[in-house]
Amino acid sequence: MKGLILSGGKGTRLRPITHTSAKQLVPIANKPILFYAVEAIVAAGIDEIGIITGDTGAEVEAAVGDGSRFGARVTYIAQDAPRGLAHAVLCAREFLAGEPFVMYLGDNLIRHGIVPIVEGFTETQPDALILLARVPEPQHFGVAELIEGKVVRLVEKPAKPTSDLALVGVYLFNHTVFEAIDAIDYSARGELEITDAIQRMIDTGRRVDPHLIVEPHQALVATWKDTGRLEDMLEANRIVLDDLAPRMEGTIGEGVRMHGKVIVERGAQLTNCTVRGPAIIGENTVIDDAYIGPYTSIYYGCTVRNAELEHSIVLENSVIENVEGKIESSLIGKECLIGRSPLRPRAYKLMVGDHSRVELR
Template identity: 55%
Template sequence: MKALVLAGGSGTRLRPITHTSAKQLVPIANKPVLFYGLEAIAQAGITDVGIVVGDTADEIRQAVGDGSKFGVDVTYIPQHAPLGLAHAVLIARDFLGEDDFVMYLGDNFILGGISGLVEDFRADRPDARILLTKVADPTSFGVAELDADGRVVALEEKPVRPRSDLALVGVYLFSPAVHEAVRAIEPSWRGELEITHALQWLIDQRRDVRSTLISGYWKDTGNVTDVLEVNRSVLEGLEPTVEGVVDENSELIGRVRIEAGAQVTGSRIVGPAIIGSDSVVTDSYVGPFTSVSEDCRIRDSEIEYSIVLRGSSMTGVRRVEASLIGRNVEVTPAPRNPSAYRLVLGDHSKVQISS
């Protein structure tokens, strides 16, 4: 069995972060979200991995390399434009061959991995298996409709009027039957080859398409709110360690990780929180669910429930929360305008001005 990981796309919902960085490399607890997917694939016993890349191909290649650090062998598959998930399957045909495969969206996060799902697929070998979860707003997702027996009868991509609240999770398992399906469909009104259309084609051809309803934690990290929520979830399982230097005037409370080379001076860190390697925190407060990446500087500031990316600094700022701060950013107080009152007063006026 192989894996096809999708790491293209422009990440418009995470701009301006994704103007200069791949959305799949936004860090969760100081580790790119893409890495969690690759680790889950390796844990499921899959070692042959194709990664579909687009405009950010160089950055993805630099971060992932040949895959050996994850225990997998990576083949990069260029996609000249983000033309849909089914298009990614189409262009990966030579890599996939006649093998079963799992397709994993590189910006998705599934707590607990996919090992059990892969084992079930290998045992039953349907033509396709999709993962579903209940969501509050199905209009932002591919949506599945099930019959009374729980069989998939229809799928629709981002429907205006959803027929259910069951959204497709960004992990799919396929037999080679899907290759005929992606060749048979036409682009949608969005100009993309939709994987939901390919799945619907399989259903219409009476092929075996099954679903699994997952109740565990899943997020599409496509926007800032979801990125912060996933970061919170991962940090809740953080093992406290101190590999850097924390002076006697500092206080660490709860699950706090201070990575090698980091320095904490005169500060209060309340976990779960992580301070990245070679970062310096001075006379500051870092609150729960905060990830500070490597080579950052936080001085005389307060921050919580936030993510700070590599090489950024905060000086004299109170207070920052629920924020995603990009790489090499400087955050400082705004200059104070001189306070002055301009008055035009008539005769015999009385004015009270607070000092």
């Protein structure tokens, strides 16, 4: 079995961050989202992985490399434009070479991995296995309709969903998926839809099995997140931080108070601050005279001084200093500088890019 990770797309819902960076490389708990996909596939015993790339292919390749750090062999496959998930599968036809494969969307997070899912597919050998999860807003996803446990219909982003079962960003197929893709047309939005391909498999008698993912004994706890929106990325960060064990590798100076699960990575320096976990402080980051609240991830090379931060993600080499009030539920990009000007009269002075969102309170 092979693995296929989709790491193209423009990430329009995360602009302006994705104007300059691949959305799959935005860190969750200080690790790029894409790495979780690679690790999940390798943990399932699959070490030959193809990664579909688009405009940010060079950045993705630089981050992942040849795959050896993950125990895998990675092949990069260019997709000339985002023409749909089924089109991405067609791009990988030569790489897949007729073998069964797991397709994993690189901006998705499956909390406990896919080991039992891959094992089940191997044992029962359906033509396709689709993962489903109940969601409050199914109109944003591909939606499945089931009758007596069997998949009967799939619709991509329906205006009026007849089910709350969304397709999770992991699919398992054998070679018959190519027959289905070859038989479908581009959708009204100009894409070859994987939902249309799977529907074709159902209509032609192929066996498509559903797998509903839920958290054992905790139905309200998220097991899967599509991190295409800010609020979902922050929720994914919360999920991962909840599962991490505390670790101290940095320098803890005077006046530091820590509560709950906190990770302080190598080279980080903390002084005169309070950190309430779950939280992670990245390598060579300085936290001084600050408050870091729960569910916060601060990447490497940052400085947070005389500021308060909670339920947020800060990317590398950013500086937050002398900020009145608490910054919360925020995603702060690379090499940003956030601070208060000493000049009076006080005013907000902003340079805001396209598609940005700024809330002033």
